[in-house]
Amino acid sequence: xxxxxxxxxxxxxxxxxxxxxxxxxxxxxxxxxxxxxxxxxxxxxxxxxxxxxxxxxxxxxxxxxxxxxxxxxxxxxxxxxxxxxxxxxxxxxxxxxxxxxxxxxxxxxxxxxxxxxxxxxxxxxxxxxxxxxxxxxxxxxxxxxxxxxx
Ligand SMILES: [Cu+2]
Numbered sequence: 001x002x003x004x005x006x007x008x009x010x011x012x013x014x015x016x017x018x019x020x021x022x023x024x025x026x027x028x029x030x031x032x033x034x035x036x037x038x039x040x041x042x043x044x045x046x047x048x049x050x051x052x053x054x055x056x057x058x059x060x061x062x063x064x065x066x067x068x069x070x071x072x073x074x075x076x077x078x079x080x081x082x083x084x085x086x087x088x089x090x091x092x093x094x095x096x097x098x099x100x101x102x103x104x105x106x107x108x109x110x111x112x113x114x115x116x117x118x119x120x121x122x123x124x125x126x127x128x129x130x131x132x133x134x135x136x137x138x139x140x141x142x143x144x145x146x147x148x149x150x
Pocket of ligand 1: 094096125127
C-alpha cells in the first residue's frame with residue numbers, strides 16, 4: 001500500500017469512527033428520551049409540568065364552623081398539606097381517608113401534616129366535643145378536602 005493509500009485509509013477509519021459516535025449519541029438521546037417518557041406515562045406524570053406544592057391552611061373554628069371560604073380545600077396529588085387548627089372549644093377532629101385524628105384545644109394550634117397521596121373527597125368531621133364523645137358523622141363535615149389527580 002502506498003503512503004497516500006495509508007493516509008486515505010486512516011482518514012476513512014477516522015470518519016467512520018466519527019459517524020459511529022454521532023449515530024450512537026443520537027440513538028442514546030432518543031432511546032433515553034423515550035425511556036423517560038415511558039416512565040413518566042407509567043407513573044401518570046405525562047402531563048405534569050410543575051412538581052408538588054406545599055400548602056398551609058389556617059383554620060379557625062368558631063361556634064362549630066370555619067370561615068365559608070375554608071369549607072372546601074383543594075390540593076393536587078402529591079402536595080404537602082398542613083392544616084393548622086385553632087378552636088374556641090375543645091374538639092376532636094378526624095380527617096377521613098387519611099385517618100388523622102387529633103384533639104384541638106382553645107389557645108393551642110394543632111397541625112395535621114400529610115402528603116396528599118390519595119385522590120378524592122375527604123371530610124374532616126367533628127368526632128367529639130368536651131363532655132360529649134359521641135361521633136357526629138351525621139353532621140355536615142367541618143371541612144372537605146379535595147385532592148385532584150396530578
Ligand atoms: Cu370520623
